Amino acid sequence: xxxxxxxxxxxxxxxxxxxxxxxxxxxxxxxxxxxxxxxxxxxxxxxxxxxxxxxxxxxxxxxxxxxxxxxxxxxxxxxxxxxxxxxxxxxxxxxxxxxxxxxxxxxxxxxxxxxxxxxxxxxxxxxxxxxxxxxxxxxxxxxxxxxxxxxxxxxxxxxxxxxxxxxxxxxxxxxxxxxxxxxxxxxxxxxxxxxxxxxxxxxxxxxxxxxxxxxxxxxxxxxxxxxxxxxxxxxxxxxxxxxxxxx
Amino acid sequence: xxxxxxxxxxxxxxxxxxxxxxxxxxxxxxxxxxxxxxxxxxxxxxxxxxxxxxxxxxxxxxxxxxxxxxxxxxxxxxxxxxxxxxxxxxxxxxxxxxxxxxxxxxxxxxxxxxxxxxxxxxxxxxxxxxxxxxxxxxxxxxxxxxxxxxxxxxxxxxxxxxxxxxxxxxxxxxxxxxxxxxxxxxxxxxxxxxxxxxxxxxxxxxxxxxxxxxxxxxxxxxxxxxxxxxxxxxxxxxxxxxxxxxxxxxxxxxxxxxx
Numbered sequence: 001x002x003x004x005x006x007x008x009x010x011x012x013x014x015x016x017x018x019x020x021x022x023x024x025x026x027x028x029x030x031x032x033x034x035x036x037x038x039x040x041x042x043x044x045x046x047x048x049x050x051x052x053x054x055x056x057x058x059x060x061x062x063x064x065x066x067x068x069x070x071x072x073x074x075x076x077x078x079x080x081x082x083x084x085x086x087x088x089x090x091x092x093x094x095x096x097x098x099x100x101x102x103x104x105x106x107x108x109x110x111x112x113x114x115x116x117x118x119x120x121x122x123x124x125x126x127x128x129x130x131x132x133x134x135x136x137x138x139x140x141x142x143x144x145x146x147x148x149x150x151x152x153x154x155x156x157x158x159x160x161x162x163x164x165x166x167x168x169x170x171x172x173x174x175x176x177x178x179x180x181x182x183x184x185x186x187x188x189x190x191x192x193x194x195x196x197x198x199x200x201x202x203x204x205x206x207x208x209x210x211x212x213x214x215x216x217x218x219x220x221x222x223x224x225x226x227x228x229x230x231x232x233x234x235x236x237x238x239x240x241x242x243x244x245x246x247x
Numbered sequence: 248x249x250x251x252x253x254x255x256x257x258x259x260x261x262x263x264x265x266x267x268x269x270x271x272x273x274x275x276x277x278x279x280x281x282x283x284x285x286x287x288x289x290x291x292x293x294x295x296x297x298x299x300x301x302x303x304x305x306x307x308x309x310x311x312x313x314x315x316x317x318x319x320x321x322x323x324x325x326x327x328x329x330x331x332x333x334x335x336x337x338x339x340x341x342x343x344x345x346x347x348x349x350x351x352x353x354x355x356x357x358x359x360x361x362x363x364x365x366x367x368x369x370x371x372x373x374x375x376x377x378x379x380x381x382x383x384x385x386x387x388x389x390x391x392x393x394x395x396x397x398x399x400x401x402x403x404x405x406x407x408x409x410x411x412x413x414x415x416x417x418x419x420x421x422x423x424x425x426x427x428x429x430x431x432x433x434x435x436x437x438x439x440x441x442x443x444x445x446x447x448x449x450x451x452x453x454x455x456x457x458x459x460x461x462x463x464x465x466x467x468x469x470x471x472x473x474x475x476x477x478x479x480x481x482x483x484x485x486x487x488x489x490x491x492x493x494x495x496x497x498x499x500x501x502x503x504x505x506x
Binding site: 025034036037039041044045063064065066068069071072073075079158159160161162170172173176 | 319
């Protein structure tokens, strides 16, 4: 295929889909565990910072069936998540892929230009490398929030044996709260990611399965924003003439 | 419908309507891959317990986690609730497995006594007065429930190491079973957790003798174990060469239940 190139290495593709399964099970079982006590307050106290205290998560969003089942899944799947994450991070470090993911100088103004483009305040797609500035920030944030989820998780798994870690987060109650926030951020990043994949670059789905990707169908080539220019060959914007830095 | 033309580029021209083919992927392969991923997720979603075949894997993970938890256990790691944490007081939850609050009725069962037996040189039988006369240990401690809540209380009683010393525990004793008169409730522990300095045979909470709702006359309590491991309404402490499971451990909760 002349116009196609491998966009994602097999290790990136495999760890991506393993992560989808592991995160789904971790979040579902985590919510089931949370439902056993859907609040943060220490007994006899009131918790300041969660407006839905004692209101359980809808059952259909949970996984594991009951508390023990959910705990067994959570404590088994956490190792899949951790090992998968380490394999991914080691790979992108050793293979140089991190260069496409770490924010660079100008990331703020580049992101601003992407936002302007998405809200149609700018006509042509900013120039980009493998990812645009907003993607770069999201894909950089994902492993960081993942690490936050793992570390806060360790703190609530072992608040006595790993007391210094738990205390660094403000104690067990707060560590549990930060663990919940890490989950919320992971859900937020994933939801936005999936939304953008389907509304801006559905042609990238095969690139995460077979690795193949056609640059002539990239959002930049199609001048695509959410729901706009989804089909190829409808490009209306003029070719890039500005000297905007490639992110 | 099968497309006879093997040339992927040509195929793209013939059938521009199908995303997979337009992208040069075999339709079957696309569907198979998408189907497998969706199937895995659907399987996870439709049966909320997860696939039955996974149970063995979960048991395996639990056994490996126990190795890690045992390695993490330190007798020098002590629980200390945050300074500003309020004591739960009357908000401390009450919990038992019998239909009604288990109450030891001396008229029916005679005077309550705690038995320390099994692999010991001198089995003990201690009344509440005997317990109260032994060296007293008290800590302000977090209670970590498996459900996720914590509660702060001051626990007073006798360190289990003190009872173990008095009973003369034999070297082969690797486990301890804590039994109760709350129906058939019991939980067995590893000896290392049982001999943690904050593992107490508690007879008073927040300065008062335990009431029936909190496990009177005595219970075991240690912050290194989740709530369900800490048997209330205690009758026997048995030192054993092998683990004997427990009420919740036999029903799917982790046997180790460390904190």
